[in-house]
Amino acid sequence: MQYLILSDMHANSEALAAVLRRVRRKRFDVTLVLGDLVGYGAGPNQVVESIRDLPGTVYRIRGNHDKVVAGLEDGSNFNHAALAAARWTTEHMTAPNLRFVRELPQGPLVVPEGFTICHGSPLDEDTYVFSMYEAWEIFENYPAELVFFGHTHVPSLFVHRGREIRVALLRGESGTITLEPGHRYLVNPGSIGQPRDRDPRAAYMTYDSERKIIKWHRVNYAIERAQRRIVKAGLPKLLADRLALGT
Ligand SMILES: [Fe+2]
DSSP states (O other): OEEEEEOOOTTOHHHHHHHHHHTTTSOOSEEEEOSOOSSSSSOHHHHHHHHHTOSSEEEEOOOHHHHHHTTSSOOTTSOHHHHHHHHHHHHHSOHHHHHHHHTOOOSOEEOTTSOEEOSSOSSOTTOOOOSHHHHHHHHHHOOOSEEEOOSSOOOEEEEEETTEEEEEEOOSSEEEEEOOTTOEEEEEOOOSSSOOSSOOSEEEEEEETTTTEEEEEEEOOOHHHHHHHHHHTTOOHHHHHHHHHTO
């Protein structure tokens, strides 16, 4: 099976459109969406509609920003800019799109081929998996061989073998990971709409489950346009600045 893996779109419709343009001619059996469709950017309705209308089989889960925008959580743990953006987003989304976000399922979700998708961690949807300590906790307590997760906005990989855990940052325009038998993997495709690894390009992944090959990809998009829309919408300017920095 061929999978397309999308995460942390954050209402950046310019970035999502660039990714979907890039993969348009490729055939995917399944698309996996790891949450945070909205929050931060100025195109929440366009992003929700694009994610809703993806062709083929699609598995989607919610992220922490989706929960706050949908009113499922109050955002008391959000910083000022994130909370201001969530409130703006709730006010500017159509009722059907808001309902779509509210009804996104909670992760973790085990897909039919047996691997897992989640937003933060398979143990807790809101936990950030940045270090090998968080990775170790997952490998100890969650028995999957392969987990795709989002939330940190950093394309990255944790590999568990025997008593060892390795971590890798997935840098550059593209690259390949071949899954080895006897190893276990936590894999983050990075963020489409708000990258935080100091590379402002939109990040996504593909996975060929027969050949056991994961590929990561970066795509240029109209960053200035996304920034202008954020400023024009009255969203915090900081959010526009961060798009160009990749932070
Ligand atoms: Fe996010």
